[in-house]
Amino acid sequence: MSSEIKKKKFGYSKFEKMNFPFIYLMIAFPIIQFLVFWVYVNASSIALSFQTAQGEFTFRNISAVFKAFNTVDSYGLNFGESLKHSLIIWGISHLIVFPISIITTYILQRQIFGHYVWRVCYIIPSLMGSIIWTTLIKYIVAYDGPVVTLLLQAGADLPEMVRHSGLLASEKTALPTVIAVSTIMGLVGNSAVLTGAFSRVPDEIFESAKLDGAGFWRECFQIAIPCVWSTLVMMMTFSLCSIFTSDVNVFLYSNGTGEPGMTTVGFHLYIITYRISMSGGARTSYGYPAALGLVLTCMTLPVVLIGRWLLDKLQDAVEL
Amino acid sequence: MAKITFRKQTAEVKITYVVFLIFYIVMAFLHIMPLGWSLMSSVKTGEEFFANSFGLPTAIHLDNYIRVFKEFTYRQYNYLDMLWNSLWMLVVGVVVEVLASALLAYPLARFRFPGRSFIYTVVIFANTIPIIGAGPAKFKLMSALGFVNNPWLIWISWANAFDFAFIVFYGNFKGISMTYSEAAKMDGAGNLRVLFQIIFPQAFPCIAAISITSAINVWNNYSTVMIYMREYPNLAYGLYLFNTAANYVADSKPIYFAATIISCIPVIVLYACNQKLILTNVTAGGLKG
Known part of the structure; x- marks a missing residue:
């Protein structure tokens, strides 16, 4: 007999101990x-935040991060600007796009005409990969691409830089263009996790709701969504964690520069690691990027904890 | 889930149906248009592409696809070298990630042992508490351990079991009935035999779904390759490098687009053939009721 069969309330049985x-x-x-790649790496990152390049204790890295909120840091990037952009992107993608994508996923799951084909179409950008996808988008929003041509034909007053070099060349239009692309692509929910959750809602629930006279939207908001609420809570918790790490492919859209005015925190952190790797890690002070990570973690932690508390409260309300 | 039909519906549902159908068609066009344009550009000449990048080709130049294997190069690496790097990274990456997560999830889901609750709590903690900006510290460690640009050791850093795959496997293994494994153990089967001959076959759809999802991510991964495996460029990284260089060489653009088509065909086919498997097996979080 195994531990899978015989369970003791207290302590462990002989058979359990054998396993x-x-x-x-x-x-x-x-x-x-x-322990090595998560615990040690994160502990080391915290320790590096308080070390000089020579390994001496210092608060200089932390104060450098706070200074970088208003000015350009030693990597030539404005941390305050990156933070603002990340919050805008997160707000749009999680407070506007995510709720809409729940509805579109639900309707796709109700097997609307052509649902199989639409799903394959919607997943194509993810399958192509961000390298190919961003290259194609760059051509589409270029000065001679269809988007700028259509905007000009519609009489849009585009900046001179856009007329000559495209939407990604001007500070006024670059970030809005990147956000618009990710918003449009995110509207059609094709999350495997959410689709899987909807697919597990039994048909009988809908049939009995229909017999009780429930309409289409009532089925959606009062049956389907509450049924998959725990999955939604899990997805929202994960999204809270990604508040500063998602970067909508800024590295690729800007050819690794973040210009013009496209930097996000995710890009900021990636480009620093990339530059350290390009320099081989030698003679590089890891202190500032580590301090940057520590400050961001301290900023995100209360947001995540409060967010999770609120989501738990919401879950309780849904289950009542 | 119950199917929505157009017939025998109220006017409100019919309007909703039509509005969403139009929305899905428009969105489908927007999603596949870049791929179609890439396909069209891949059969043009360089001159044609630069004269009018959105115009139709005057003739179909399929030879661009052959030229990919000769002219798509970065330093000493050609297309086949990058394809080989993509393939081994895919196989090794998927195997170690899936195996590590499954090996951790199985005992936690089905056995009682000291430390079980603690480990489970740590996994949830690691997944839901954001610790940001450890990239430079990780690079420092990887350099010190000799993992950077080392195909023999890099896989160790990929074998992360404390991730989303664990959560999916944990739920799946917990949901498998104990009856078969109990019967097998009564017949004298050992733990390994139960795992490989009873549990894994029953969890196969879930394992396959996670493997395919992971395979797509590994295939398209450029960011970690760019930092840790720069001397072994895969196709995704190679496309980035080649495109950067091709911006200055007119004749290279159609080759670039032909290379993108060749490189994304395997993942599109893989997904299209397994869509149902992925969408019904990658589940996490319970169902109310």
């Missing part, structure tokens, strides 16, 4: 990997 070597052997590698 311990097998269990610990199985989990040994994943746990060691986690």
Whole structure:
């Protein structure tokens, strides 16, 4: 008999104890990997925040981060601007696009005409990969591309820079263009997790609701969405964690420069790591980027904890 | 889920149906248009592309696809080298990620042992508490360990079990009935045999779905390759490098587009063939009721 069969309330049975070597052997590698690449890396990052390049204790890195809120940092990037852009992008994608995508996922899952074909079409950008996708978008929003041509034909007053070099060349239009692309692409919900959750809602619930006279939208908002609420809570929790890490492919749209005016926190952090890697890591002070990460973590943590608390409260309300 | 039909519906539902159908058609066009344009550009000449990048080709130049294998190069690497790098990274990346997550999820989901609750809490903590900006510290560690540009060791850093795949596997393994494994154990099967001959076959749809999703991500991954495996460019990174260089060489653009088509065909086919498997098996979070 195994631990799967015989369970004791307190302590462990003889049969359970017999499985311990097998269990610990199985989990040994994943746990060691986690200890090295997550625990050690994060602890080291915190320690580096308070170290000079020579390894001496300092608060200089932390104060450099606070200074970078208003000025350009040692990497030539404006942290305050990146932060503002990230919050705008997160707000649009999670407070506007995400709720709409729940509805569009639900209707796709109700097998609207051609649903299989639409799904394949919507996933194509993800399958093509961001490298190919951003290259194609760059041509589409170029000065001689269809978007600028249509805007000019519609009489739009475009900046001179846009007329000569396209929507990604002007500070006024570059970030809005990138946000518009990600917004349009995000509207059609094609999340595998959410689709999977909707697919598990039994047909009988809808049939009995229909017999009770529930309309289409009532089925959506009062049956389907409450049924998958725990999945939605999980997705929203993950999205809170990504508040400063999603960067809508700014690196690729801007050829690694973040210009003009497109930097986000995700880009900011990636480009610093990239430049450190390009320099081989030698003679580079890791202090400032580590301090940047620490400050961001301290900023995000209360947001995530409060967000999770609110989501839990909402979940309780839904379950009542 | 119950199917929505047009017939025998109220006017309100019919209007909703038509509005959303039009919306889905427009969105489908917007999503596939870049791929269609890429396909069209891949059969043009360089001169044609630069004269009018959105015009129709005067003749179909399929030879661009052959030229990809000769002229798509970055330093000493050609297209086949990058394809090879993409393939081994895909196989190794998917195997280690899926195996690590599954090996951790299985005991946690189906056995009682000291530390079980603690490990589960840590996994949830690691997934839901954001710790940002550890990239430079990770690069420092990877450099010190000799993992950077080292195909023999890099896989160790990819074997992250404390991720979303764990959450999916954990839920799936927990949902598999104990009956079969109990019967197998009574017949004398060991834990490994139960795992590989009872649990894994029952969890196959879920494992396959996670593997395919992971494969698509690995295939298109350029950001970590750019930092940790720059000497072994995969197709995604190679396309980035080639495109940057091709901006200055007129004749290279159609080759670039032909290369993009060749490189995205495998993932599109993989997904299209397994869409249902992915969409019904990548589930996380419970269902109310």
